[in-house]
Amino acid sequence: MTTPIWLKDEPWLAKWLGWFLDKLDNRDGEPSQRAITRRIKKSTLPALYDFNEDTQGRWQLLQQIARDHGIFEIRPDNKRSAFQEPYENAQCRLNSDCEALLREWLNRPKQDPVVQAWQQAINEHAASFIDNGEALLNQKPQIPGLTPAEIVSAFANIEPYLNQNLTLREIAARCFNGDSKALDNRFELLLKLYGDNANGIQPRPLLLTAWAPPGFSKLLIVENQDSFLRLVENSPEDYALLYSGGFRASATRLSSEHARFAFLPGSDPERFKQRWLDEQTECHFWGDLDFAGMGILKALRNSLPNLQAWQPGYQPMLEILNTGGGHTPQQTRKTAQTDPGTTGCPYTDSTLLPALRQTNSALDQEAIHIP
Known part of the structure; x- marks a missing residue:
């Protein structure tokens, strides 16, 4: 299934649906079984409060998505007054079984949190490497006790030591919290990150x-x-x-x-x-x-x-x-x-x-x- 034509014509709706994917991608340790919900208010869905537009048509479209596609369930607020719009303070509860469909609609493939963590860390230090950190992203070297951010930061700190007549073990100990073996068998990786400068590392006798x-x-x-x-x-x-x-x-x-x-x-x-x-x-x-x-x-x-x-x-x-x-x-x-x-x-x-x-x-x- 491709993105529905009506979704392409309604950017406010794509933004509303995208919020639910943002929550899925940034749970930050929240239990995965916890439902993702959002209430309809002027601050959260201003498109339904712009009365210069067809707000009733927009509301019907939202209901159609819930009814025909099951993306989420709409629960009206039973405490709203008779003078309020029927959608005022209604709760939209995401149907987790429809995550794949929602991602296909919005062209947002599910991201591996590990890859995201590495990419974010590399983005912060890309200028330190001649390949912008691509070799690190491809290899994702694992060092026990260190997060991707700490590992990338340590690799970014290597450059000043490359021409100080130091061995790989000496450089590793200076950059990886005293762990002299952190760079063992990783000279080829350093060549990709630092080019010919890595040849300044002294062979270990x-x-x-x-x-x-x-x-x-x-x-x-x-x-x-x-x-x-x-x-x-x-x-x-x-x-x-x-x-x-x-x-x-x-x-x-x-x-x-x-x-x-x-x-x-x-x-x-x-x-x-x-x-x-x-x-x-x-x-x-x-x-x-x-x-x-x-x-x-x-x-x-x-x-x-x-x-x-x-x-x-x-x-x-x-x-x-x-x-x-x-x-x-x-x-x-x-x-x-x-x-x-x-x-x-x-x-x-x-x-x-x-x-x-x-x-x-x-x-x-x-x-x-x-x-």
Whole structure:
């Protein structure tokens, strides 16, 4: 159904009906079951009191809408005097079932209150962003405890910090009530909001702990702290050790100038720097025998293409898995882990991953001790 012709010819009526939609769109927490009503008075519907016009025809039109379309119910005021107009102080009670019809008549689609809140907040700060805040409206980033108005305001306050040699974490802490992680994984959003100015944000250094004994020639990256420290106590011959801390070392920053190393006492930092990322250096990875661990190995190979799974660590773990040991993903909340498919490491792709799929079990590396 399209807008009735007679409604287009009666702007006073469209305004009267629009008031009811305004109330629906701005309930401000009122119970949705509460009826929306309005009394006909000179102050609310002056078109019925302009006696230079056909007020009786207008009143009949209002009654027709109530009778034929059920938009609202008209309840006369029983206390009015015989000398008053029949519509004086009559109550119009909106029929909520006719909201869709009323919106179609007035071409006013129902607005999502969440979208409205974001749009209103962005309108107040649109000039702060090169895209007028369109990226914020499209993404609506959620930050626990903050309203859309507070989130948009915080994003609008970022601009002065973009060229102060600060990291994303430092900027987030300054703009989001001390929450340094509020902007994690949101650099692309900042590029849309601030353009090239966002490139002034300093990359966060990747801090890694290493044990590099004099004369080593091979490198072993270890996923978990306890296993790393055990190996430091009894270092495999000819190996330098690097603690990766889960996925931290899998970032592209691993091979960039932003990687920083903290060396344990007794290390040879200069030799490590010479051998680090040298294509001739034999590199291995040892972590948990689960899909996440294999995913780390795959990601690390982006920076270290010759990286291989460390068989002295994985072989005893594999034997435990193949003899019924290990734990299921459900037992350790690992059900969200995804199979990496192939990693490019022959031993991993031909032996470790098939075992994980066949046994539906996993084993954390702390379960074994390397003599």
